[in-house]
Amino acid sequence: MDEWEVIARARERFPVRGGSRVIGIGDDAAVVGERLLSTELFVEGVHFDRGWMNWDTIGRRCTEIVLSDIAAMGGTVDGLLVGFSGTLGSDEINLLLDGISSAEVPVLGGDTVGGGGECGVVLAMTVLGNAKRPVLRKGAQAGDVVYVSGALGGVLAGQKLLERGRRDSPLVERFLAPRARLDLASFWGRSASAMIDISDGLSSELWHIAGDSRVRIEIESVRIPIFEGVETVFENPIEAALSSGEELELLATAPVPLLEGKEIGCVKEGEGVFLDGTLLRRSGFTHRW
Incomplete structure (x- = not known):
């Protein structure tokens, strides 16, 4: 379970x-x-x-x-x-x-x-x-744009370096000291149709929004912002960005641009999450019993 x-x-x-x-x-x-x-x-x-x-x-x-x-x-x-x-x-x-x-x-x-x-x-x-207007996971609408608030993959890369006994890297600091994006939360909250923080991994959070909103989300890998140095730790930085948890960046859908938001995809009618046209496997950390 x-x-x-x-x-x-x-x-x-x-x-x-x-x-x-x-x-x-x-x-x-x-x-x-x-x-x-x-x-x-x-x-x-x-x-x-x-x-x-x-x-x-x-x-x-x-x-x-x-x-x-x-x-x-x-x-x-x-x-x-x-x-x-x-x-x-x-x-x-x-x-x-x-x-x-x-x-x-x-x-x-x-x-x-x-x-x-x-x-x-x-x-x-x-x-x-x-919050006067709490933003839920279920509000995404066809036509919305998908945004993230910052570069991803650094937390997982930092953890991997610690496992190898390395501490002399900004990636390690990224793992040790993630920060909640309260600096953007109220700004995004005014316009976002759905929102979640990236705590279990980008792919997992995309599936939460798509499932709760009953929509199809399409993401382009070239648009996903990668934390500097992740490519030195993983052969596939995109996969690292998709599965890296405890990033604490915001993931949101909105009909208008979001402050400092990085556009990574769009919302359409339908169901599922697709990366470059292929159904995206849900990855990231999951507790099991």
């Missing part, structure tokens, strides 16, 4: 009752009126490796990932709830808190549990935000 099957079961089990002002499972954040809420769970050995990064880096990186859920909805951030469990020393806790604090988002509460377990340290974050 993979995470998408679990999410599908949860959507069926927990239908939303609250009218059009309440939107539940299925987007990057839940919507209650103008309030946005999202939770992320980070598990040592799955989402981070203390052999690759210090605790302040871990704290900031995890914070940016959860903030990106609000950016994906075209929102602004109000605050965080933070919880963590596991065995950490006093200095390590201070570094973790320093990293979270460096994102300059108020921490409004949370919980802590001492002691260890087989899964190591677990960090849970809930972000609270708001």
